[in-house]
Amino acid sequence: MSVYILGVESSCDDTSAAVIEGTSILSNVIASQRVHSEYGGVVPELASRAHQQNIIPVVDTALKRAKIHKNQISAIAYTNGPGLLGSLLVGSSFSKAMAFSLGVPLIEVDHLQAHVLANFLEKKGEEKEKPEFPFLCLTVSGGHTLLLKVNDYFDMEIIGRTIDDAAGEAFDKAAKILGLPYPGGPVIDRLAQTGDPKRFSFAIAHLPGLDYSFSGLKTSFLYFVRDHLKENEHFIEENVADLAASMQYAIVKSLANKVERAVKELRCRDLVIAGGVSANSGLKAAMQRIADKYHRRLFVPTIDLTTDNAAMIAVCGYFKYLQNDFSTIHSAPYSTAGITLKTLTELPK
Ligand code: KG4
Numbered sequence: 042m043s044v045y046i047l048g049v050e051s052s053c054d055d056t057s058a059a060v061i062e063g064t065s066i067l068s069n070v071i072a073s074q075r076v077h078s079e080y081g082g083v084v085p086e087l088a089s090r091a092h093q094q095n096i097i098p099v100v101d102t103a104l105k106r107a108k109i110h111k112n113q114i115s116a117i118a119y120t121n122g123p124g125l126l127g128s129l130l131v132g133s134s135f136s137k138a139m140a141f142s143l144g145v146p147l148i149e150v151d152h153l154q155a156h157v158l159a160n161f162l163e164k165k166g167e168e169k170e171k172p173e174f175p176f177l178c179l180t181v182s183g184g185h186t187l188l189l190k191v192n193d194y195f196d197m198e199i200i201g202r203t204i205d206d207a208a209g210e211a212f213d214k215a216a217k218i219l220g221l222p223y224p225g226g227p228v229i230d231r232l233a234q235t236g237d238p239k240r241f242s243f244a245i246a247h248l249p250g251l252d253y254s255f256s257g258l259k260t261s262f263l264y265f266v267r268d269h270l271k272e273n274e275h276f277i278e279e280n281v282a283d284l285a286a287s288m289q290y291a292i293v294k295s296l297a298n299k300v301e302r303a304v305k306e307l308r309c310r311d312l313v314i315a316g317g318v319s320a321n322s323g324l325k326a327a328m329q330r331i332a333d334k335y336h337r338r339l340f341v342p343t344i345d346l347t348t349d350n351a352a353m354i355a356v357c358g359y360f361k362y363l364q365n366d367f368s369t370i371h372s373a374p375y376s377t378a379g380i381t382l383k384t385l386t387e388l389p390k
């Protein structure tokens with residue numbers, strides 16, 4: 042019998058609902074909140090209010106597009122954290138109420154695990170190769186930068202992490218400094234296509250082990266632009282593509298250095314990237330070069346599955362459903378990462 046999972050995602054600024062059958066996507070509806078664009082970042086209070094307005098129409102549309110009646114749903118999976126608490130509460134309260142009224146199991150999902158497991162989704166009717174455990178996964182988003190050794194669906198070890206800002210934050214901050222809209226990553230990526238990545242050079246942090254740091258890079262970009270603006274008020278508009286390309290080059294180089302080290306040191310067959318920043322063309326190219334050099338297979342989610350979406354929540358829910366791993370209505374959302382991920386004790390130095 043088919044298993045249909047309704048997924049609900051509301052951890053940040055996207056309200057999303059999806060229906061999957063097994064690991065096949067039947068629908069994946071995302072309502073992005075434009076209200077944050079003018080503020081250069083997500084405003085939590087505005088995000089919660091927008092989720093409240095969006096959640097019912099988004100779920101309704103997801104069911105209609107999947108051509109599924111609500112009574113056919115096997116379980117409801119929702120994001121329980123990490124994320125903005127006010128936003129998480131909207132999705133979790135809605136999911137609890139709907140599961141309770143339908144009499145179906147409720148499944149809580151960790152947003153970061155879901156980004157990783159997005160690589161197990163396929164479009165309906167599509168034949169797709171899947172990563173094999175254990176694999177190495179670089180999870181890069183607006184809130185997180187993690188290097189994971191993924192032993193099994195729910196056995197993920199942190200082998201490297203950022204000690205300050207996330208890679209996506211560095212993209213967003215660079216865009217803000219250049220007067221570009223939020224989210225900055227896609228805009229920087231597009232501008233970088235026509236720019237010279239070697240024109241300007243920005244300091245990359247060299248931390249021991251597999252950890253990352255992006256705050257120094259962010260500050261050096263800010264000071265560099267500010268100092269040049271003093272001499273030439275048109276500095277940004279005259280150099281925007283080269284600035285974007287050079288900043289992207291620095292962020293990608295920083296990410297790739299540690300990934301290459303981890304590939305050399307850990308016995309993993311496959312290399313996987315996940316999270317919003319995995320949509321970046323420079324990062325994908327750098328990961329492909331590493332995969333080719335060390336004869337690894339590279340897995341990258343399709344563009345619609347890199348940034349926040351409910352299909353990834355649903356597939357995480359599907360694997361939990363198979364293990365009868367259900368939640369109760371007492372489960373409370375959490376804001377910080379790490380609840381469901383463990384840190385590897387034997388970190389390479
Ligand atoms: O995974 P995600 O949708 O949300 C979080 O869980 O944080 O990631 C959003 C982040 C933003 O920082 C955005 O600028 C970045 O992903 N992003 C990109 C690209 N597309 C989205 N960064 C670089 N290049 C892109 N093409």
Ligand code: ZN
Nearest residue numbers: 156182348349
């Ligand atoms: Zn995310």
